[in-house]
Amino acid sequence: MATVDELVAIKERVEQELLGRPGVTGVDVGYKEVGGERTDQIAIRVHVARKTDDIPHEERIPEQIEGAVTDVVERRYELHVATAPLDFSAQADTTHYATLEGGISMGPSRTIDNHIFAGTLGAIVIDNATHAHAALTNFHVAAVDSGWHTGDRMVQPSRIDTGVVPSDEFGAILRATLSGQVDGAVISIDPGKDSACKIAEIGNVRGTRAATLGMAVRKRGRTTGLTYGTVDGISATVNVDYGDGLGVHTLTGQLSIAADTARNALFSDHGDSGSVIVDGDGFVVGLLFAGAGASTVANPIAAVLAELNISMCIGxxxxxxxxxxxxxxxxxxxxxxxxxxxxxxxxxxxxxxxxxxxxxxxxxxxxxxxxxxxxxxxxxxxxxxxxxxxxxxxxxxxxxxxxxxxxxxxxxxxxxxxxxxxxxxxxxxxxxxxxxxxxxxxxxx
Known part of the structure; x- marks a missing residue:
């Protein structure tokens, strides 16, 4: 039986060909599903927008690739940001936090095509350039589209969640990146605004760790609150549509999270983008940015910290x-x-x-x-x-x-x-x- 590392190596050799097939949305290494139930067998998994038997034989995914078992899972990925017309009523976490911390509602002050946006402030971090506290979230939560600029102001809670401009503004975009591995942004924190190195309902952040297959995790987001899941896929390559001006982006080396359906139907939903994913000991392993039903996809935290030149703030x-x-x-x-x-x-x-x-x-x-x-x-x-x-x-x-x-x-x-x-x-x-x-x-x- 092939090891996880061997399966990852095979996946990397064939993923471009697989991603080029009609309907394929991603490829990773994770637990094979049989009849909708997870097994302990680790396979190369091909994600498709819709599973169907009505496809040409030459486009079907073989049962094995280079001797490795395969699986086909139905997952159409969407960014987990919430958007609404400017006059939309409040929803989800509308709390105005006197002290900024992870797991709370935030969004840009500006409107885009007369719409306002909401996501999650994932965690408090340290800006390595200045050693000042800052806030971590996604590119598509803070910058939203190609029209963003450094210095764009942010509000907590988001304008969807009763945030008012400018009285609820707390900082501005310092840096943002949408690369082949990271969808992230760092937000300054205004002088006089308190912050704490913890996550609502989870507690103090203890540091960071690399995620491993089968690791139990949790997150606290603006929409679904505190939820639980398991790392069920690693080395994921996914295609995600970022909308007008940005188009479809392919992100590699991602983490796949399956919801613990005994505790929560979904691990994340629209508005939870920007949440950090934490293991059972309080160590951050990933930055949530998209999902597909009960499945969630996240950037590995080490890549996020490196690309944004930040360090995790410890409680x-x-x-x-x-x-x-x-x-x-x-x-x-x-x-x-x-x-x-x-x-x-x-x-x-x-x-x-x-x-x-x-x-x-x-x-x-x-x-x-x-x-x-x-x-x-x-x-x-x-x-x-x-x-x-x-x-x-x-x-x-x-x-x-x-x-x-x-x-x-x-x-x-x-x-x-x-x-x-x-x-x-x-x-x-x-x-x-x-x-x-x-x-x-x-x-x-």
Whole structure:
């Protein structure tokens, strides 16, 4: 049976030919469906706008490609942005948030062809250029079409959801991209406007992770709120129509999310575009931008951060836990150093050295300071003292002799390599957060 990596390699070799077939909307590697139910078999999946038996034989998807099992799934992808005429009534999440956070309604202040748009502010991020807080959403939520400009103002909640221009404006487009892998935009946050590195109904963001097949995920969006699903496809290539002026775009390396229908019928719907997708531990794995029925498609978060030159903002409580851990780590290291110093100048060793310095059994080697020889050199010098003591057993019994080596050998020395390893384990969790990492690395108070 082929591995996931082998299936991805086969998919990449044949996907352009498959995408060129009539009705095909995407190709990925994911779980095969039988009778509408997911199986545990992983296959190359071909997405089509409509499944039918009434197609020419030469256009049919073969049961195997290069020995890999295939599957055909019905998925017509649509952008999950909400649009309405200017006088449309409010719907979904109409909350005006005093503190900006992920999972809430937002949209552009401008109208496009007398229509207004709504999507989701996915998460608070750090602008790597300025280290300031900013908001993450989709290109098609903030920029909408080819007529956008840097500096276009945004409103929270969206104008569909009772947002008022200009009183509810919170920032403007800093950067936006619609590339072969990312549909994203970064929005500035106006001075005096508070923000928090968390997602409504989910909590603090802990960082980012790469999504894996079968991973349980969730999201909080403007329209469907908090929903649950599973990563059921990876390395997805999908065709999505971005409308007048932009046309159909092909995005590669995407994530496919299946709704957990036992908890929610849909994972996302129109207006949820821009939501971030989070694993069970609070790590962001993707940026939601389109869907097809109960299925959702998302950009991998690593590509989003790289293209937009941003880092994920980590929740304050997470930073506090890391800093507390670092303080404990530093404190423990200092205690170990003190113990080593006390051992080197241990008063018992000093007394022994003074007593037997010119004794009949010859001079005792001076342990001296702990120098380049490190712990091994110190042990050798202490064992030399023990050897001298063993020759004086006549009047210094074993029970009276000081144990000069065991305290040292029983407590491992913290080497530079170990220090780097421990620090790396802490920084692993916030490697994508430049501002958070700077705060973490600051000397403890």
């Amino acid at each position: 304050k409580s997470i930073i506090k836990d890391l800093k507390d851990s670092r303080k404990d780590f530093v404190k423990d290291k200092e205690i170990r150093k003190e113990l080593q110093k006390e051992l080197v100048i241990d008063k018992r060793a000093k007394d022994i050295r003074d007593v037997f310095k010119n004794g009949e059994h010859g001079p005792v080697p001076d342990p001296g300071p702990l120098g380049p020889g490190g712990q091994a050199g110190l042990e050798q010098r202490l064992r030399a003292i023990e050897d001298q003591l063993s020759r004086l057993g006549g009047f210094v019994g074993p029970e009276l002799r000081p144990d000069l080596v065991s305290p040292l050998t029983g407590q491992e020395t913290l080497t530079d390599a170990e220090t780097r390893q421990l620090r790396g384990e802490l920084e692993q969790q916030v490697a994508d957060a430049v501002a958070a990492k700077a705060e973490f690395d600051a000397p403890p108070a």
